[in-house]
Amino acid sequence: MFGSKYLGLRGRKLNIAIAAVAGVDMLLFGFDQGVVGGVLTLDSFTATFPEICTTTACTAGMSPAAANHQSVLQGVSVSSYNLGCFVGALLTIVLGDRLGRKRCIFGGSLIMALGAVLQCSAFALPQLIVGRVICGMGNGINTSTVPVWQAECSKSHRRGPTVMAELCIVVGGVALSYWLDYAFSFLEPSSTAWRVPIAFQLLFTLTVLATIMFMPESPRWLVLQQEENREAEALEVLCAIYDCEPDDAFVNAELEAVRVVARATSQGTFKDLFAMGKTKNMQRTLLAYGIQAMQQITGINLITYYAATIYENEIGLSGNMSRILAACNGTEYFIAMFPAIFLVERIGRRPLLLIGSIGMSLSMAVLAISTSIASHSTSSAPGIVAAVFLFVFNTFFALGWCGLPWLIPTELLPLEIRAKASALATSADWIFNFMVVMITPVAFNSIGWRTYIIFAVFNFAITPVVYFFYPETMGRSLEEMDLIFARSSGWLDTVHEAKTMPRHYGRKGEVLRDMLPEVREELEVADGMSKVVAQSVGE
Template sequence: MVRKIGNPYLLTAIAVIGGGLFGFDISSMSAIIAGKQYRCYFDQSVDGSCTGPVPSVQGGIVASMAGGSWVASLFSGFLSDAIGRRRAVQSATVMWVLGCIITSAARNIPMLIVGRVFNGICVGICSAQVPVYVSEIAQPSKRGRLVGIQQWAITWGILIMFYISYGCSFVKGPAAFRIPWALQAIPAIVLCIGMIFLPESPRWLALKGRWRECEQVLVLTHGHGDEYSPWVGRELEEIKDWVDTERQSWTAGYMQLFSPRYLNRTHIGLFTQIWSQLTGVNVMMYYITFVFTMAGMTGHQLLISSSIQYIINVVMTIPALIWIDRIGRRPALLAGSTFMGIFMFATAGIFATYGTDPGPEGVDGFKEASVQVNGAASRAVIACSYLFVASFAPTWGPVSWIYPPELYPNHLRGKAVALATSGNWIFNFALGYFVPPAFVEIKWRTYLIFGIFCVLATIHVFFLFPETSGRPLEKTTEMFEDPKGIKYIGTPAWQTKNYYSESVREEHGEDLPK
């Protein structure tokens, strides 16, 4: 029998490699689409001027990965419930390796899109089920930190692959993009092997009636090998109580998520992922080279300036990993969307006031770079981009993965998070396709649209998103069902509290006041 890893940080570090794959895709595209080798090989210009795919096709290439992710995230709930969280992630890695083979060997745009769809299938499964797995295995006081590592893995994937792609930009010919796309297969292989050494989710085992295995996992991960640990006993009893109470209402389909009892939770989880995309983060990640081209950056200066943004993304995610459980989910979301909206409006104002029209061919051959600023205005645009990412990284970035798994009961969590994550990917797909033509057609007003979305997200969170930090997963129902017996109304979101302190004391065996 394979010896399983019990350290929650180590097992999380292995599981979130799945998030790193998404990051690899983001930066491999953002770095490569600016390269002459890519633009010449997939050129669609009439005169052969190496301007690359036309904006609508380029949007389709980028969006194809998200399209595959959307489909996969929806069926990932059934897959995860059937074979387990761990095996679902392992199966996804096979699709990623296959996608890397196809994209690195792509002879034309359709073949490239097919490969990216396969990559998307893997990312869709991993992005939906890795947060479920980690949240179901983590202690309440550490749950936000551990699930948030998924976002940190994404930022590291973005940074690492960006520099690999930048290094390969000096290679002549198609190898400049084939090498990075092929190297993306390596972390997927590591993930597939690493998952062999991880235990299955104890809550999934409980749902399958495998109580002895459930207890063994809790002893391994929460009891540090001590089967008489009080904390393990309490958690096992909570899981058993929940199973006994809720077994009568179990159904296997998605439709229960839209019943009166769960509709509010479904809408909150779904919009957590939707708003994370509508903040405009896609503009700042996939298409940052277009943005900085409009700000006067060219050549290798363009790629280096873009990489600074990815470094900021990695560094600024760290505060969330340290403090997100203490601070709570609501304050992070409210602050993040507020500041992101400010920087989106500021960028729109700078382009509207100081921008000039470079003509139909755009800046430096990029039609998407349809506005140009110089001097102080250029530096202001770059500063706003950096500050936007610094606002997203510790807030909506990690919390969009942390929050949805905390909202749902055990028997619905796999499918519910899959549905919520599908919201991320369908809007990722739509915005990935929308942004290049939007830069061409409505120019600086693209930023205005995202700024308005940030304001709407702030309002929505304040009135309808409750605080979940520190609560055991089995106790979140109390927030959504009125204790006086009026079902499905629950506690107003702005009146919910952070239970981090109470959960820490319970985990250390301290008695709480009655």
């Protein structure tokens, strides 16, 4: 009955196709994060944009004030992309539920393509900055939408590994950008050395544009469109995802659980993001916002954007060796993501976050000590230690903090505000990303090795926040998380409730107990929507 849609794919093949399209978009996300950092020190790039060159050759003979001005301009130019991402994420708060998940991704990819064309064809700094802002706006829309679309089209026991695998692809995009930058650096002094790597992202945007509209829409978003009555489409999508017939009991129970939640809560407004009560919308919104803000204040993009510059300017390596190490750093970062894919549904989200934050704090402390010693020593040993601990930091970040801050908000947030709150949370990622990328050149120019101390303290402070406030979401369906928050008595009780509430699904997705009566009961109590719930039950 439904076999002709979605390129004729169903079940496992359709799930792979959804993951592949989302993965290409995530690869683009990572590629954009790293590509400019690898060309900042190229002679052809600095010749085209001399006002943002901060290499030793460019700043030699400059006054401290002039050198600081150069670093500020570089920070503005590089971080303008993140500011665009912030604007795109805010736009998604308004447009996300109106357009749907697929159309948002299509529009975001189209905007990114325009931004890429402007950047790779730039001959003046203003055009480069405008291109980066526009490209960032498209990426902000996509990164606010793709994780939500992916989570809402995934089975509960597959959601963690699937989203983590896609974030592994993000890191793969970073590594790819570094190696592409290095490969094309041999074409110096031609501007092809930097124009082609930046233009390469068009390959990914065009792939997403060509495929996304053939994929299924989120069944949960379709159920929310109550005025248009698109529940038949939602059933069609669920049947395709699970490779079941429309009369299958499991699929209909899944649809009923989503329907009850949607009708009992309706479609949320922006004001609903900060409403309290038993559903704890404000708590869940702030947790989602907080984890994405914390991801950026770890200091990861200090390395992602400026790895080659750090190796050359702060550690004193040659330009060629700096680009090789930056590419190796990105590759090791990519490889370090794989354990997280297999551990996320085995040991859980919280242990990975805690291990990651402690490891990153210690890594930043060692970086501060080693670069401090290196600045007053003629020995190469401190510089080698610093270079190694840039790799160590990335390893701990990849293990806990690369993928989980994108996965956890989609698991914590209730359906009626999921798109808006996810977009708001993503805006936190981008505005704090902008802050880190903006201040990094200035900080290194002004306080040098002490920059690492700031991020060591941030990572240390993150650890107790995660321990006391973030509940475990491993193996829980999105509707189960609604129950956990509805039953918790306060902010500090949510972690305990997540530990003690009986599970409705097993590790392989098998149904352990009927969740629907509890969902109906809790939502009726929580929202005072007894008539609506009764109507849903009656149907």
